[in-house]
Amino acid sequence: xxxxxxxxxxxxxxxxxxxxxxxxxxxxxxxxxxxxxxxxxxxxxxxxxxxxxxxxxxxxxxxxxxxxxxxxxxxxxxxxxxxxxxxxxxxxxxxxxxxxxxxxxxxxxxxxxxxxxxxxxxxxxxxxxxxxxxxxxxxxxxxxxxxxxxxxxxxxxxxxxxxxxxxxxxxxxxxxxxxxxxxxxxxxxxxxxxxxxxxxxxxxxxxxxxxxxxxxxxxxxxxxxxxxxxxxxxxxxxxxxxxxxxxxxxxxxxxxxxxxxxxxxxxxxxxxxxxxxxxxxxxxxxxxxx
Amino acid sequence: xxxxxxxxxxxxxxxxxxxxxxxxxxxxxxxxxxxxxxxxxxxxxxxxxxxxxxxxxxxxxxxxxxxxxxxxxxxxxxxxxxxxxxxxxxxxxxxxxxxxxxxxxxxxxxxxxxxxxxxxxxxxxxxxx
Numbered sequence: 001x002x003x004x005x006x007x008x009x010x011x012x013x014x015x016x017x018x019x020x021x022x023x024x025x026x027x028x029x030x031x032x033x034x035x036x037x038x039x040x041x042x043x044x045x046x047x048x049x050x051x052x053x054x055x056x057x058x059x060x061x062x063x064x065x066x067x068x069x070x071x072x073x074x075x076x077x078x079x080x081x082x083x084x085x086x087x088x089x090x091x092x093x094x095x096x097x098x099x100x101x102x103x104x105x106x107x108x109x110x111x112x113x114x115x116x117x118x119x120x121x122x123x124x125x126x127x128x129x130x131x132x133x134x135x136x137x138x139x140x141x142x143x144x145x146x147x148x149x150x151x152x153x154x155x156x157x158x159x160x161x162x163x164x165x166x167x168x169x170x171x172x173x174x175x176x177x178x179x180x181x182x183x184x185x186x187x188x189x190x191x192x193x194x195x196x197x198x199x200x201x202x203x204x205x206x207x208x209x210x211x212x213x214x215x216x217x218x219x220x221x222x223x224x225x226x227x228x229x230x231x232x233x234x235x236x237x238x239x240x241x242x243x244x245x246x247x248x249x250x251x252x253x254x255x256x257x258x259x260x261x262x263x264x265x266x267x268x269x270x271x272x273x274x275x276x277x278x279x280x281x282x283x284x285x286x287x288x289x290x
Numbered sequence: 291x292x293x294x295x296x297x298x299x300x301x302x303x304x305x306x307x308x309x310x311x312x313x314x315x316x317x318x319x320x321x322x323x324x325x326x327x328x329x330x331x332x333x334x335x336x337x338x339x340x341x342x343x344x345x346x347x348x349x350x351x352x353x354x355x356x357x358x359x360x361x362x363x364x365x366x367x368x369x370x371x372x373x374x375x376x377x378x379x380x381x382x383x384x385x386x387x388x389x390x391x392x393x394x395x396x397x398x399x400x401x402x403x404x405x406x407x408x409x410x411x412x413x414x415x416x417x418x419x
Binding site: 236237238241242245255258259262263266269 | 301302303305307308310312314319321323
């Protein structure tokens, strides 16, 4: 249990907020309204998520962000460890620098953090990972880009070359992300044969550049490896599942949800070709893509 | 030799991928790839059929292997899976309810053991700053 205690007598809604500033941030087609009364933080939100603001969208959830002085949010356990737990209809998300609560049924949540983009970014990733888990989608450690109308994902651990692949991308490629790819099934006609769409995200890695707020059907997923030549090789389904599972961002330990994620990855691998991409690195690797 | 009964946990996620079964442990999300003989045993583990009969029917009848060796391998396999909380092994037939109850106990005991280890580690690391 963290050191932060939320008022038990109030719902997580907007009660008590004076002069709130609001913005609706839509990532992966899921609009979430974020409300704060702190102008400095509101500006941070604008800079961080500007390309993903959709004022016209009807929000699925509303989050009130309470800004507290840096260091005021502390957690007794490991500060870097993310805690995600569900109890009595409420998710609790916490790390050393933020504490959040979210009631899916009431469609409201609350985040307590300092005025910086890192905590809200982490809370957003966790929130989206939970939303996606029930929809057969996922956030995965992979860069992604659209080329010739299809999205290509490049999965790998830190240092595998996710950002490098985006730096080497030709001008006709549209950046979706160099760090965290957003994938979910879609019955829409534009999901094409794979049935999955990849969305641009503001979650940037070393490139420090948000992706474009667009989506495209997932064409292929590449497992990155660096080598002395550019080549694409087949991998077995079990290798593909294992590799994608290792890259999925999922913080909750709920066995049922973890099982959902496993099933989702198996389904993704069944429908989307997964191959190993060895590259030098060299811009010519993109001759193999798209 | 007394009979051995084996049952799958219903709380694990399992999926056939090509000709291989992949199982994920609910306890720690560890993934296991089962080869064709292991997959056959896993799928036949209904809690009611003795392991020896499963091995005879699913392994010896379909694969070129000596019964004694197959049984030894099967015992090692089921005990390994039981250690990861994805199978229950007993010397009596196992009902579905028993399998779930035993699985819960195994998982809870394992979680307690992990907490205990963490607590011990925490104590060890405590000291003058």
